[in-house]
Amino acid sequence: MSEATALVRLQEIDLTLLRLSKAADQLPQRGKVVAARAASKKVMSELTKIMGQRKDVEIELADLEDCKKLLEGHVAECQEQAKDVVDYRDTLDLEEQLSLLAKKLEKVDFDTERLLERLETVERAERNAEALKARLAKEEQALTESWRQAAADITEQAGKLKAERADIVSGISPELLDRYEKARKRFGGVAVETLVGNKPSACRVTLQPSSFADIRRSASEVTTCPYCKRILVVSQEA
Structure with missing residues (x-):
């Protein structure tokens, strides 16, 4: 092959390599993978927030449960004391204490019911976020595999051209x-x-x-x- 012919072919190869490089950078799968990763990151952030909310509710429920046990213990003590009380004033005092404890227990039950409803909402949101996370991960995996395959095809073409280029260059001064x-x-x-x-x-x-x-x-x-x-x-x- 003459140097003139080699030069023309060398340029054809270099221009093709340039087009392949741009094609690799502009593969549609690449943008889709980037978008899928951004969506996954957003879902993970939201999921972390939801999990934090769930833990906060669970802690509040545990505190209410401890409070309820404590109040029920006071009720039991008052009821036990009432068995031995004969004085009218002491009886009124115990009844007042029991009434106050009953109101506190009622508030604890009300707060517990409210928190249980909130917990149900948070857990539902967490399940939905987990499902979305799994779906996005599956989509990202498929897109990544498609991207890698397309990139591999381009890399293979580029590899053959580079090998030919090296051979042609050896024949040019x-x-x-x-x-x-x-x-x-x-x-x-x-x-x-x-x-x-x-x-x-x-x-x-x-x-x-x-x-x-x-x-x-x-x-x-x-x-x-x-x-x-x-x-x-x-x-x-x-």
Whole structure:
């Protein structure tokens, strides 16, 4: 393969590698995975908050249960004392204490019922959040696998092209390769153009007859475009 043909093929490979790199970055699965992870993170944050609320309610219920046992113990003591009381005033005092304890127990039961309803609501929210978390995790796993497969296909294509590139580069002189790399950076990847009739394929500016004649007389397969200064391949004979 001549250096002229090698240059044209080298550019084709480099442009394809560039497109593959952009394609990998723009895979739709990637955006979907990012969105799924963000949704999962939001659900986890909400789930953590709900679990905290549930624990708070459970602690309050446990405190109310301890309070109820304590009050019931006082009631039992008062009732036991009432068996031995004969004085009318002492009886009234015990009845007043029992009445007060009954009101406190009633409030404890009311608060307990209220908290049980709240606990039921929080537990339902927690179950829903757990179910959503599991569903999002499953979706993320499927999307990630799809993304990896698509990326693997692109990586495989890129790998083959890179191997071919290395083989082609070995057949190009260091001076011409350096010239190509510099032009590639300068012109955004399109460093080489071919002569189609009397027009370079990239800049598409028709060569003046004198310039065209000079290029033909030089008999060089590789020259420089007099207009855009890219590498101009005149012949691609293998």
